[in-house]
Amino acid sequence: MSSASSGSVVGMSSQVRAPQTPFTADQFSKSATRARFEPPRFEWRSRACCAHTGFIKATRLGGGAVRINASLLDLGMCVSSTADLVSPLLVDHHRRTAYLASRIGRAMGLDEVSLGRAVLAASLHDVGALSLGERLDTLDFDTRSVEHAEPGYALLKEFEPFAEIAPIVRYHHVEWQGGLGAEHLGTPVPVESNVVYLADRIAVLMDPTREPAHQTREISSAILESADKRFNPETVLGFVKAAREAPFWSGLAAEGHALEPFAELGLRVCRPVEVDLSSFSKMLAHIVDFRSRYTAAHSTGVAASADVLARVLGMTVRDVDSIRVAGHLHDLGKLAVPEALIEKPSRLDHDESLVMMSHAYHTGRVLGAISELAQVADWASxxxxxxxxSGYPDHLEGRDLALGARVVAVSDIFTALSEDRSYRPALGRGRVLRSLKHMAKVRYVDGRVVEALSDCSEQVxxxxxxxxxxxxxxxNQLVNA
Incomplete structure (x- = not known):
């Protein structure tokens, strides 16, 4: 095999236009951005991280199955802290809301199970807001934009450990209305939903440019005015009681809420439990992909393609399992990319390209926080x-690229070129394969992986x-619910 095909990986722009002939090296480089990506150094992006309680550890069981020993709150925060990067106006919103829910719920005297559910639901309450517009709408204190609650419910119930908080998220915008809001369409609304709703609205009222202690009067006034109207009086009393304690406001100062020792709450959601990484990764793939109809099944397609290729290439059962997870999670960082860029019908400009390219960095940052998932993080990011x-985010050369990363790269291109996108229709399989073979020739992708794909293209x-x-x-079921 020639050196040109002995091993390479592509760094393909999400905005590459499809020519009427196979991609050439020149066409590829012109289609892709000329910007050189460096890890983001935006101040507002630096605060989100995982491992709030320090309980994340991965193990492998028989048959190659990957299990994570992790606290559910850590998993929730990993998802939402990334999603909150999509706008500087949203950074830390979920974390702040979870902090407030923990304080209010504790002041109300909620038992450990109920308080844990409220905190976990608060850490994921806006996960169903699939567009930046929806997320920004929720920042209006008086918003009536609550459509995101139903998709959030549907997405969370896919992952069994989150299923019990799904109803809390579903009803977290139901107003109290003098007690009428105790039920919604004949279904009791959990008190935890009331807690999350109040915590969410307090978080919205917070001005991050001002000291929280200087906002106590106006925030308290707005909440008290809405007691028994929008908010359950019991939760408002919990807020009043909690707000009298100095730590309530100091915990919100600067990044203080990010350092809130959730583990010290002694809640079940802060303790490590064994969860199925495959199931978790599928849920995350749906959260990422469902934001755009053009990418609605992209990560699922990459995972399926990588699974077949890994088997054909003789990778171990454990590695096949890991590469399937990596396929589901490779675009996790796109939670930090506005969907307007993902759906833009024309070429991205320089600044837009940098934002788009940052998704690979964020994928590695989030997954890299789970130390035992180093392999998945490497392959995915x-x-x-x-x-x-010349690729990104780390400008690695071929000798530094693992086979798993090369398989995910080829699977990503194969899937992307086979899909309709906002800027071009799907390509036929023949053209996709010809394009990949050319990329292998010019050392963009691993020729061995492309050869394996060509040999089993029907199966893939x-x-x-x-x-x-x-x-x-x-x-379709979710958005039409």
Whole structure:
């Protein structure tokens, strides 16, 4: 095998236009951004991280299954802290809301189970807001934009450990209305939903540019005016009681809420439990992909393609399991990218390209916080690297790229070119393969992986299509609910 095909990985821009012939090296470089990506150094992006309680550890059981020993709150914060990066106006919103819910619920005297549910639900309450517009709408204290609650419920119930908080998220915008809000369409509204609603609205009232202690009067006034109207009086009394304690406001100062020792609450959601990483990664893939109809099944397709390729290449059962997870999670960082860029019908400009490219960095940052998932983080976050070192986010050269990263890279391109996008229609399988072979020739992708794909293209194509069809049907059910 020639050196040109002996091993390389592509760093393919999400905004590459499809020519009427296979991609050439020149066409590829012109289609992709010329911007050189460096890890983001935006001040507002630096605060989000995982491991709030320090209880994340991964283990592997028989049959190659990957299990994570992690606190559910850590998992929730990993998702929402990334989603909150989509705008500087949203940074730390979920974390702040979870902090407030913990203080209010404790002052109300909620038992350990109920308080834990409220805190966990608060850490994920806006996960169903699939567009930046929806997220920004929720920052209006008097908003009536509550459509995101139903998708949030549907997404969270996919992952069994989050299923019990799904109803809390579903009803977290139901107003009290003198007691009428104790039920919604005949279904009792959990008190935890009331707690999350109040905590969320207090978080919205907070001006991050001012000291929290200087806002206590106006915030308290707004909340008390809405007692028994919008908010359950019991939760308002809990707020009043908690607000009398100095730590309530100091905990919100600067980044103080980010350092809130949730583990010291002694809640079940702060303790490590064993969860199925595959199930968790599928839920995350849906949260990422369902934001756009063009990418509604992308990560699912990448995971299915990578699964087949890894088997054909003779990777171990454990590595096949890991690469499937990496496929589901490779675009996790796109939670920090506005969907307007993902759906833009024209070429991205320089600044937009940098924002788009940052998704690979954020994928690695979030997954890298789980030390035992180093392999998955490596494979998932390096799917845009190239053999010549011109890829991103780390500008790795071929000798530094693991086979798993190369498989995910080829699977990503194969899936992306086979899909309709806002800027071009899907390509036929023949053109996709010809494009990939050219990329292998110019050392953008690993020639061995492309050769394996070419040999089993029907099998990969069938697996990808079946998986993506199921994902699209799921999205349609969710958005039409």
């Amino acid at each position: 390096h799917h845009h690297e190239r053999i010549d070192g 194509h069938a697996a990808r299509e079946a998986a993506q069809e199921r994902a699209r049907e799921h999205r």
